[in-house]
Amino acid sequence: MPGDSPEPEGMMCLHPRRDDVRDVLVDPGGRRLDDPPAGTRVGTSAPHRIAQLTVSQPHLALIPVRGNADTRLALARTGETVDAVVLAGAGLRRIGREAEATEVLDAHRMMPGLGAGQLAMQTWESDEATRAVLAPLVDADATRAAVAERTLLRALAGHCHAPIAGHAAVGASGEVRLAARVYAPDGSVVLGAERVGGLPEEVGRAAAEDLISQGANEVLAASRRT
Missing domain, CATH: 3.30.160.40 (Porphobilinogen deaminase, C-terminal domain)
Incomplete structure (x- = not known):
């Protein structure tokens, strides 16, 4: 809409x-957002996420990714283009894969997009x-x-x-x-x-x-x- x-x-x-409006990190290695070393490739797409990660985690390599939640999880799992992904936690829950989140990001640290977690x-x-x-x-x-x-x-x-x-x-x-x-x-x-x-x-x-x-x-x- x-x-x-x-x-x-x-x-x-x-x-x-x-x-839940919060975003999550999915890292197959089990790391939290503050753990990865410089150059770690983190996939995301939303401009507001990219801007916030650029400020809070300037040492990370932010890689634009597209596709549904299953597609993004597959990218992180194979490790060919990204090492981890940041995406909406609500999206994981809707496909029954919320257990794969390695960190739920506080909404004050990673402010969600408008309309996050909402159906209409x-x-x-x-x-x-x-x-x-x-x-x-x-x-x-x-x-x-x-x-x-x-x-x-x-x-x-x-x-x-x-x-x-x-x-x-x-x-x-x-x-x-x-x-x-x-x-x-x-x-x-x-x-x-x-x-x-x-x-x-x-x-x-x-x-x-x-x-x-x-x-x-x-x-x-x-x-x-x-």
């Missing part, structure tokens, strides 16, 4: 309970029969968090390949807390914002405005040219 455009008029987007269900507001079928699956907190994240992404004119990371969660009081970052692809620039509020759309817009005031539009424009 495109994250950089609103739903068509009359369509609504609902979300079931969110999975779309239907027309007027389709009461379908809405009734989906109702038992809907998680209100996950839906509110998704609205905040998608509002941020649209306000930044971002897309699935933009170097943007962020995570929204609903606290016990019902307020939405959103933390977000924008990166230069090489990690040379890191912009951050955090907002809390009762209305997810307002939280997303406010966080985006904070990032824009720091130069996010210019950073993202430059990333599109690389």
